[in-house]
Amino acid sequence: MGMDAFADTTAATAVTRTHCPYCALQCGMELRADPADGSGLRAAGWEAFPVNKGALCQKGATATEVLNPAARLGSPLLRRHRDAELEPVTWDEALDFAAARISATAAAHGRDAVGIFGGGGLTHEKAYSLGKFARVVLQTPHIDYNGRFCMSAAAAASQRAFGVDRGLPFPLADVAHTDVILLVGSNLADTMPPALRYFTAQRENGGRLIVVDPRRTRTAEQADLHLQPVPGTDAALAAGMLHVLIAEHLIDEEFIAARTDGFEEVRAEALRWWPERVEAVCGVPAGDVRAAARMFAGAGTGTGGDGGTKARGDSGTGTRAGTGMILTARGTEQQADGADAVNAWINLALAAGKAGRPYCGYGAITGQGNGQGGREHGQKADQLPGYRKITDPAAREHVAGVWGVPADSLPGPGRPAVELLASCGTDIRALLVAGSNPVVSAPDAAFVASRLAALDFLAVCDVVLSETAALADVVFPVTQWAEEAGTMTNLEGRVLLRRQAVAPPEGVRSDLDVLGGLAERLGSPGFLTEPAVIFAELARASAGGVADYSGLSYERLDASSEGEGLHWPCPTPDHPGTPRMFLDAFGTPDGRARFVAVGHEPAVEEPTAEFPYRLTTGRVLAQYQSGAQTRRVRSLNAAEPGSFVQLHPDLAAAVGVAEGDAVRVTSRRGSAVAPARINDLIRSDTVFMPFHWAGAGRANSVTRRTTDPVSGMPAFKTAAVRVEVAR
Ligand code: SF4
Numbered sequence: 001m002g003m004d005a006f007a008d009t010t011a012a013t014a015v016t017r018t019h020c021p022y023c024a025l026q027c028g029m030e031l032r033a034d035p036a037d038g039s040g041l042r043a044a045g046w047e048a049f050p051v052n053k054g055a056l057c058q059k060g061a062t063a064t065e066v067l068n069p070a071a072r073l074g075s076p077l078l079r080r081h082r083d084a085e086l087e088p089v090t091w092d093e094a095l096d097f098a099a100a101r102i103s104a105t106a107a108a109h110g111r112d113a114v115g116i117f118g119g120g121g122l123t124h125e126k127a128y129s130l131g132k133f134a135r136v137v138l139q140t141p142h143i144d145y146n147g148r149f150c151m152s153a154a155a156a157a158s159q160r161a162f163g164v165d166r167g168l169p170f171p172l173a174d175v176a177h178t179d180v181i182l183l184v185g186s187n188l189a190d191t192m193p194p195a196l197r198y199f200t201a202q203r204e205n206g207g208r209l210i211v212v213d214p215r216r217t218r219t220a221e222q223a224d225l226h227l228q229p230v231p232g233t234d235a236a237l238a239a240g241m242l243h244v245l246i247a248e249h250l251i252d253e254e255f256i257a258a259r260t261d262g263f264e265e266v267r268a269e270a271l272r273w274w275p276e277r278v279e280a281v282c283g284v285p286a287g288d289v290r291a292a293a294r295m296f297a298g299a300g301t302g303t304g305g306d307g308g309t310k311a312r313g314d315s316g317t318g319t320r321a322g323t324g325m326i327l328t329a330r331g332t333e334q335q336a337d338g339a340d341a342v343n344a345w346i347n348l349a350l351a352a353g354k355a356g357r358p359y360c361g362y363g364a365i366t367g368q369g370n371g372q373g374g375r376e377h378g379q380k381a382d383q384l385p386g387y388r389k390i391t392d393p394a395a396r397e398h399v400a401g402v403w404g405v406p407a408d409s410l411p412g413p414g415r416p417a418v419e420l421l422a423s424c425g426t427d428i429r430a431l432l433v434a435g436s437n438p439v440v441s442a443p444d445a446a447f448v449a450s451r452l453a454a455l456d457f458l459a460v461c462d463v464v465l466s467e468t469a470a471l472a473d474v475v476f477p478v479t480q481w482a483e484e485a486g487t488m489t490n491l492e493g494r495v496l497l498r499r500q501a502v503a504p505p506e507g508v509r510s511d512l513d514v515l516g517g518l519a520e521r522l523g524s525p526g527f528l529t530e531p532a533v534i535f536a537e538l539a540r541a542s543a544g545g546v547a548d549y550s551g552l553s554y555e556r557l558d559a560s561s562e563g564e565g566l567h568w569p570c571p572t573p574d575h576p577g578t579p580r581m582f583l584d585a586f587g588t589p590d591g592r593a594r595f596v597a598v599g600h601e602p603a604v605e606e607p608t609a610e611f612p613y614r615l616t617t618g619r620v621l622a623q624y625q626s627g628a629q630t631r632r633v634r635s636l637n638a639a640e641p642g643s644f645v646q647l648h649p650d651l652a653a654a655v656g657v658a659e660g661d662a663v664r665v666t667s668r669r670g671s672a673v674a675p676a677r678i679n680d681l682i683r684s685d686t687v688f689m690p691f692h693w694a695g696a697g698r699a700n701s702v703t704r705r706t707t708d709p710v711s712g713m714p715a716f717k718t719a720a721v722r723v724e725v726a727r
Contacts, residue, residue, distance in 0.1 A: 086465075140411060158362070179322060213228065229284050232602075387545055544571075
């Protein structure tokens with residue numbers, strides 16, 4: 001089936017219904033022809049799509065600008081030797097050169113010397129094909145992706161507790177009818193504004209919102225209760241809240257006995273975290289710890305001991321009495337004990353009996369567009385399609401059968417992202433990067449750039465000459481969202497068809513064509529390049545796995561309620577999909593959820609006299625991830641043109657910084673310099689920098705490569721730093 005078979009489904013009105021190129025909300029949008037725009041298209045919200053209901057944030061509304069060929073790479077680029085400049089070449093020349101260098105590397109250093117680094121924004125078809133290309137064509141174990149920086153801690157924690165990792169195991173719309181929401185380390189108001197409507201509705205329906213964040217963000221402003229812990233101390237805060245539930249007999253003994261295992265060990269750990277001890281570690285007043293615990297348990301506001309709740313009911317417009325959710329995001333996950341911190345929050349949800357029933361549960365708010373799907377089908381170092389473990393003999397047999405190769409020819413697990421990048425230039429001698437810009441987005445980015453520069457060969461697939469592509473020996477200019485059909489899975493596990501709206505610019509090909517061209521030159525002709533055909537194979541490869549897509553097809557996704565998608569698991573063509581998981585049983589072999597006994601370890605890098613403050617990083621409304629796309633959109637750049645350092649007036653006074661001063665933030669890795677933004681919306685011992693920019697303001701020049709041992713998640717949120725005026 002051709003690439004454009006799922007192009008314009010409403011050609012009579014010249015409207016294509018598709019999805020935003022950016023975050024995991026995957027807002028439905030309608031693209032219309034607009035000759036006045038450089039891209040030839042104009043975006044508007046798709047009213048009937050059930051997630052965003054017509055709303056787009058300013059990134060989505062301006063997304064067509066990144067399609068403009070004038071701002072794109074229009075032909076492959078080649079650097080003939082290390083001291084040469086990149087120069088335009090033909091596709092054949094670029095593919096021949098890349099294949100020859102990959103072959104030479106494998107011949108000289110072994111197959112394990114070639115690696116792949118993918119991205120959480122890639123479609124399923126691309127992510128799956130990268131995994132297959134690594135294992136079948138290159139026969140290397142070394143493939144991982146930037147999703148490791150985004151979701152890995154929550155994924156690992158969910159697998160430990162529930163046996164399954166699906167970001168939200170319920171539709172986002174359920175939030176509006178949930179009694180109490182505990183939102184940890186997420187600033188939805190800036191990162192995915194259309195999602196905020198569900199939280200606003202929840203409060204209008206009588207629900208309560210608790211936000212945990214070191215900063216008083218626009219999301220935290222909406223909360224009934226805002227806790228501002230020291231970055232990196234979330235596990236202690238969660239344990240302290242559980243301590244209160246136990247001490248005040250607010251745990252759900254019946255649920256714990258009926259549907260969980262392992263509570264006694266967790267109870268013993270929680271008893272060590274009385275609220276005053278939590279206050280000393282986390283900086284959250286003991287009274288607020290108690291108030292939050294009582295509120296989450298549904299025992300009143302917690303502040304006045306009224307024992308009551310706001311008026312609410314079981315009608316379609318109210319919240320459901322006694323229900324609750326805990327939702328986490330990068331703030332709690334990007335820590336040196338990220339998986340443990342998430343499990344500490346899950347323990348709290350389980351102990352309160354707020355899981356495994358409607359309007360209750362734990363969910364992780366995925367960041368990147370296909371952050372969920374990108375970690376399900378083989379792009380991770382330890383994984384085969386269907387969320388199967390690469391070490392599982394039965395999984396290897398099944399997937400090898402689909403791929404038509406012997407199971408024992410498949411490599412074993414490779415290295416997680418930070419380790420993979422660190423071994424570039426030593427064990428890894430050649431690397432193919434697709435859909436990622438690690439020179440900006442990886443922790444300790446200057447080190448990463450030095451490792452990439454030390455490679456014998458670097459090839460990058462990208463839409464523009466990103467900071468990473470600028471280091472490459474070969475750059476392949478590739479298609480993007482509206483120029484190609486592809487599938488994505490949003491933060492709710494909803495599998496979506498992203499339809500093609502326009503033909504790609506001349507000189508640009510799909511990443512799938514790059515892999516096909518390389519495979520042919522590397523002795524594996526016939527590598528699939530058509531998205532619908534690849535998805536059909538992916539569905540077969542996923543059959544029987546945790547993330548079972550075998551009942552899905554392009555035709556079915558296209559037809560599903562006019563493109564609303566279907567939630568996995570969906571194991572047969574007549575299966576309706578699974579919007580809500582765990583209502584009868586969790587995903588563990590015996591169907592019971594697991595408490596995971598976790599403690600709190602001090603951050604590996606505690607402040608010292610030389611580095612007395614903490615740096616935490618994150619996103620702003622008008623930019624997205626490494627900024628490779630959004631920094632090229634005029635209105636977004638006008639709104640947020642560069643990096644900044646947010647600091648509290650007390651800290652600013654202590655270090656002699658005035659508003660707008662150039663501030664140098666220095667850690668043991670390096671420095672970043674950006675203008676000061678002084679306000680009291682942040683703890684006075686912590687500074688914040690957004691991470692979207694390269695150059696002097698690159699926040700990841702300061703962050704550290706230390707990773708969570710369970711998940712490989714880097715500890716982006718906890719670097720000890722010095723802050724001073726840049727002279
Ligand atoms: Fe796009 Fe996310 Fe904005 Fe929706 S919220 S328009 S998916 S960037």
